[in-house]
Amino acid sequence: MLLQSLDIWVFEILYWLAVPVGLFAFIHAALQRADAYTATDKLTKPAWLGITGAATAGLFLFAPWGSLLMLWLIALVAVLVYIVDVKPAVTEVQRGQRW
Numbered sequence: 001m002l003l004q005s006l007d008i009w010v011f012e013i014l015y016w017l018a019v020p021v022g023l024f025a026f027i028h029a030a031l032q033r034a035d036a037y038t039a040t041d042k043l044t045k046p047a048w049l050g051i052t053g054a055a056t057a058g059l060f061l062f063a064p065w066g067s068l069l070m071l072w073l074i075a076l077v078a079v080l081v082y083i084v085d086v087k088p089a090v091t092e093v094q095r096g097q098r099w
Helices: 002-031 034-039 045-061 069-095
Strands: none
Touching: 002 045, 002 069, 034 045, 034 069, 045 069
8 A cells, every 4th residue: 555655656756847857858949959950960950849849748648647658658758868869969069169
């Protein structure tokens, strides 16, 4: 009983933390220059806006408990791929040469 209750609380916390992360990813994608995405050999800006926007909506609409857990996890992975892979590359390209 205690573990089931703890499990629910962990998913609840993850749910409420994932939505702002998704919003951050979408806003960051919207504020970057379009040529920075193609300069880093990533997908285009509209593609990443669509991915992060749909993923953020999925994080908000699909709760991590119940039958839609897999869709929620897919949305979370999409947002995290943007933050871990695309965001640093796009930021570095826009920063320019350091030396």
